Amino acid sequence: MSVVPGATAERTLIPHAGGSSGSLADRMEHSMKSKVLIAIDHSENALKAVDYVGRILSCHPDVDISLLRVINEPSPDLMPDSNDRRRVVDQMKEETLRFMETVGVRLTGCGIPESRIHLKIQTCQKVTSVAELILHELRTGQYGTVVIGRRGVSKREEFLFGSVSNRIVREAKDCAVWVVE
Amino acid sequence: MTEQQIRDKIRQYSHFAPPDKLRIVTDTSEFMSIRAGDLLELDGHFYLIRGEEIEGRFGLDGEPKFWVKKAIDLESGQAKVIKLVFHESFLMRLGELQIRCFRSPHKESRILDKVRDHPHFMQGFTIRDQVGNLVRIIDKIQGTRYYDFINDLNMDHEQYFHEIFPLVFKNIVTCIDAIHELHKNGEVHGDIRNDHVIIERGSSVYKWIDFDYTYEWAENPFGVDLFGLGNVLLFTVGKGFFNVTEVARKGGLWEKVLAELTTDDMSLFFSHRIINLKKLFPYIPQGLNEVLMHFSKGAEVFYEKTSELLDDLGTCGYYPGVTG
Numbered sequence: 043m044s045v046v047p048g049a050t051a052e053r054t055l056i057p058h059a060g061g062s063s064g065s066l067a068d069r070m071e072h073s074m075k076s077k078v079l080i081a082i083d084h085s086e087n088a089l090k091a092v093d094y095v096g097r098i099l100s101c102h103p104d105v106d107i108s109l110l111r112v113i114n115e116p117s118p119d120l121m122p123d124s125n126d127r128r129r130v131v132d133q134m135k136e137e138t139l140r141f142m143e144t145v146g147v148r149l150t151g152c153g154i155p156e157s158r159i160h161l162k163i164q165t166c167q168k169v170t171s172v173a174e175l176i177l178h179e180l181r182t183g184q185y186g187t188v189v190i191g192r193r194g195v196s197k198r199e200e201f202l203f204g205s206v207s208n209r210i211v212r213e214a215k216d217c218a219v220w221v222v223e
Numbered sequence: 224m225t226e227q228q229i230r231d232k233i234r235q236y237s238h239f240a241p242p243d244k245l246r247i248v249t250d251t252s253e254f255m256s257i258r259a260g261d262l263l264e265l266d267g268h269f270y271l272i273r274g275e276e277i278e279g280r281f282g283l284d285g286e287p288k289f290w291v292k293k294a295i296d297l298e299s300g301q302a303k304v305i306k307l308v309f310h311e312s313f314l315m316r317l318g319e320l321q322i323r324c325f326r327s328p329h330k331e332s333r334i335l336d337k338v339r340d341h342p343h344f345m346q347g348f349t350i351r352d353q354v355g356n357l358v359r360i361i362d363k364i365q366g367t368r369y370y371d372f373i374n375d376l377n378m379d380h381e382q383y384f385h386e387i388f389p390l391v392f393k394n395i396v397t398c399i400d401a402i403h404e405l406h407k408n409g410e411v412h413g414d415i416r417n418d419h420v421i422i423e424r425g426s427s428v429y430k431w432i433d434f435d436y437t438y439e440w441a442e443n444p445f446g447v448d449l450f451g452l453g454n455v456l457l458f459t460v461g462k463g464f465f466n467v468t469e470v471a472r473k474g475g476l477w478e479k480v481l482a483e484l485t486t487d488d489m490s491l492f493f494s495h496r497i498i499n500l501k502k503l504f505p506y507i508p509q510g511l512n513e514v515l516m517h518f519s520k521g522a523e524v525f526y527e528k529t530s531e532l533l534d535d536l537g538t539c540g541y542y543p544g545v546t547g
Contacts, residue, residue: 198319206442
């Protein structure tokens, strides 16, 4: 497992086999088109999104899938003790890793090679918008497609709590956005 | 301060004789047992406890808030509100939606620091008691709750709207601007209500009080404040709230008005509360009514930031401009 700067833990199920031909620009464009980011949480809709991607992209030989899960550390206003907060985050990380591995198995079951599946867990010490972090990953990772599940919030809930998927649809640029309901 | 000095100060500032035996509290953990007549000793200062604040929500007699003490600073004689550490989480009803809410002394302490000397927020500071509890010492604002001020106006809506409303509206927009500043500082008020604005006696300055509520979501951090601001605005424009049953009870011409109301004219959160006030009071300017309609069931777009709300209010003709 390799850890990249910041608080993102990244893991590839099996290291890349690598190897491609053509100019650097071609390779980059091709790579971007093949790169898919699936933003997941522990919901049923996240699993639906994963299954959908698995079904649709299993025939794509170069597809490269990153699964991203954002974990927000509880706010010190809610949990003043830093040890308590760390314990909660550790527990969430463990659960998330187990969940992501299950998800990875679902994708390999669809025929996506393990080497093309990456697991990313982003832990935030300061409570941060999940949509904002997904958008940041999209920008920095040069993905061609972002996939997100939508649980369907009511108008009232959207007013109060906001909607991750709506914000991604509104603000994602230079990529395709798939919203799976 | 010697015991005799304390006794003299109690006599001077409370106009009551001090008790035979002074009970001095330095550990505030057991706030239920701190009663009127006790003295809190905090960082070398003495505060005489006068009793508990009452949760007087919307004119109803409420429960005593045992963690919020009425007090007198025995140095200065000033009235204080002393808030002690009390953590609780509960479901708060926002119309027909319930949300989990947390009471956070840390949050209010931090905001008190951030809004120091701001004219539109209650003022105070935090000190720790002998065992490390955060104790908020807040200046008591002498004045009238905004909710009571509006409800006690003895005039019809049209007279209110033409004579009183422009100044009230200006003050409320200033309050919204103060919340905008809070948001820019990465904080939320958390419990914006018509009875959490106090109009200070003498200065007539509107001041926000009580910002210790916090929430566990981050996606739309200002949503709950915008919900509250929508209610304050509606209450201000309407000189109170109007629901379908009340309007129906008025009979006469109001029945025709009622017949013209649609679901889209109603509040997003309170099904029977009328948002489209222009249908009730046609002299309300269109622009102002459109701002209110962003809080209705028919709204397609909601405010996500106070700056958006302020920009729209700035075009209503009552208020010349807003801060960036």
